[in-house]
Amino acid sequence: MAAVRTEQMHLAAFAAAGPVSGCHGGWRHPAADRNILDAAYYTELGRLLEASKFDMLFLPDILSIPNRHEGSHDSQLRHGALGALRLDPMIVLSIIAATTRHLGLASTLSTSYFEPYAVARAFATLDHMSAGRSAWNIVTSFQQSEAANFGRTEQLSRDERYDRAEEFVEVTCKLWDSWRDDALVRDPVTPLYARPDGVSAIDHEGKWFNVRGPLNVSRSPQGRPVFIQAGASGRGRDFAAKWADVIFVTHSSLESAKAFYAEMKERAQRFGRDPQSLKILPGIVPIVGETEAIALEQERLLSALTESQAGLSTLSYHLDTDLASFPQDQVLPEMEVSGVQGHYKEVAELTRKSGIGLRELGHRYGMGPLREFIGSADAVSANMQRWYQENACDGFMIQVPYLPGGLESFARLVIPQLQAAGLFRREYSGSTLRDHLGLQRPAN
Numbered sequence: 001m002a003a004v005r006t007e008q009m010h011l012a013a014f015a016a017a018g019p020v021s022g023c024h025g026g027w028r029h030p031a032a033d034r035n036i037l038d039a040a041y042y043t044e045l046g047r048l049l050e051a052s053k054f055d056m057l058f059l060p061d062i063l064s065i066p067n068r069h070e071g072s073h074d075s076q077l078r079h080g081a082l083g084a085l086r087l088d089p090m091i092v093l094s095i096i097a098a099t100t101r102h103l104g105l106a107s108t109l110s111t112s113y114f115e116p117y118a119v120a121r122a123f124a125t126l127d128h129m130s131a132g133r134s135a136w137n138i139v140t141s142f143q144q145s146e147a148a149n150f151g152r153t154e155q156l157s158r159d160e161r162y163d164r165a166e167e168f169v170e171v172t173c174k175l176w177d178s179w180r181d182d183a184l185v186r187d188p189v190t191p192l193y194a195r196p197d198g199v200s201a202i203d204h205e206g207k208w209f210n211v212r213g214p215l216n217v218s219r220s221p222q223g224r225p226v227f228i229q230a231g232a233s234g235r236g237r238d239f240a241a242k243w244a245d246v247i248f249v250t251h252s253s254l255e256s257a258k259a260f261y262a263e264m265k266e267r268a269q270r271f272g273r274d275p276q277s278l279k280i281l282p283g284i285v286p287i288v289g290e291t292e293a294i295a296l297e298q299e300r301l302l303s304a305l306t307e308s309q310a311g312l313s314t315l316s317y318h319l320d321t322d323l324a325s326f327p328q329d330q331v332l333p334e335m336e337v338s339g340v341q342g343h344y345k346e347v348a349e350l351t352r353k354s355g356i357g358l359r360e361l362g363h364r365y366g367m368g369p370l371r372e373f374i375g376s377a378d379a380v381s382a383n384m385q386r387w388y389q390e391n392a393c394d395g396f397m398i399q400v401p402y403l404p405g406g407l408e409s410f411a412r413l414v415i416p417q418l419q420a421a422g423l424f425r426r427e428y429s430g431s432t433l434r435d436h437l438g439l440q441r442p443a444n
């Protein structure tokens with residue numbers, strides 16, 4: 001029997017600046033707030049998450065309207081699927097930074113379509129503006145439709161994308177370190193604004209990037225943003241083991257979560273890291289009610305509002321494979337996918353276990369990962385504690401089925417139970433996101 005874990009778990013909230021955060025039918029829920037183009041929607045979300053003591057808000061991103069399903073973006077738009085609409089996450093987070101004081105703010109930015117200088121500058125700025133609460137979800141992107149929006153006829157191969165990502169992150173780290181911590185003085189009497197000997201060019205010349213530096217933003221409160229990663233291919237796992245502070249992952253069972261957790265902690269050790277410095281947060285879609293019957297009623301409603309075509313359209317984009325071209329009543333065939341390995345593993349396991357055909361799989365996928373977190377507050381919190389105590393995770397990425405009601409009930413019903421068990425904070429004890437996660441500030 002493994003030792004009982006007494007440290008506290010971490011909770012992040014996955015909320016897209018778009019129609020879907022947890023469940024594809026969520027935006028159709030009668031109590032859903034559909035005003036996702038209003039700044040007030042996000043300031044209210046930030047307020048609620050901070051009042052509930054979440055570690056961070058996580059904004060996913062995408063750089064096109066996906067058109068993998070039936071070769072068109074129609075299904076995404078018609079059904080309000082995951083990629084139908086997406087605001088720029090950095091701008092949304094800047095607004096939330098101004099109206100919160102503790103909540104971590106995580107933005108997704110692709111290493112395949114941006115340049116390290118611009119990305120380093122944007123995150124250094126967000127880290128200053130939020131007094132040390134920024135995080136970067138480092139993605140390599142995986143869709144042709146994104147390449148086509150950035151002047152490319154073909155996207156890079158997976159290996160090339162990871163090669164570029166590796167150098168990209170090295171360059172951003174050099175840029176964040178191009179200012180010594182004590183370089184900015186702002187002494188009006190001497191006068192000395194910044195020490196010239198504390199700010200250095202980086203003179204990076206590599207395969208993908210030539211960057212002279214230094215950055216034109218001083219070193220930020222956290223030194224650099226917290227790094228988040230979600231790649232699950234062999235390259236993705238190595239990249240995460242080397243760089244990530246936090247891994248976001250989806251599973252379809254406790255067993256696969258435990259196996260992944262053990263493997264990634266071991267991989268981190270192989271890179272010479274303390275496995276505790278890598279936090280693994282699986283995505284869950286909790287549907288919680290005052291009683292089990294109330295939760296099941298909510299689930300029935302969300303299920304009725306979630307169309308199979310919406311989930312299948314998103315799965316086609318995640319796997320980068322047109323699933324409309326297969327017989328809809330047959331199981332997902334085994335295949336080599338060029339899309340997201342993590343999502344493929346999740347649906348392949350589900351298919352193997354349940355034998356459901358594609359139409360049903362689309363509906364299940366549209367409902368979000370994992371059905372084990374549906375029920376009374378007691379049942380949901382007990383299950384979260386079980387996952388945590390059995391070393392399947394260091395906390396969770398909470399993908400609420402609809403906003404704001406799904407989040408309000410999770411915060412009101414489940415969080416107090418985790419707090420009563422001593423497994424979640426009642427108050428923030430530090431001010432930066434690194435403080436919340438128990439991570440050290442990187443030395444310059």
Ligand SMILES: Cc1cc2nc3c(=O)[nH]c(=O)nc-3n(C[C@H](O)[C@H](O)[C@H](O)COP(=O)(O)O)c2cc1C
Pocket residue numbers: 059060061062108110138139140141142158229230231232233234235236237248249250283339340341342343
């Ligand atoms: C749970 C999860 C969430 C992800 N979120 C995003 C995202 O918001 N934007 C994006 O471009 N890629 C996202 N990805 C894709 C990965 O971060 C990664 O770039 C992609 O999976 C390719 O890596 P792989 O081949 O190692 O899986 C996500 C992947 C997973 C498993």
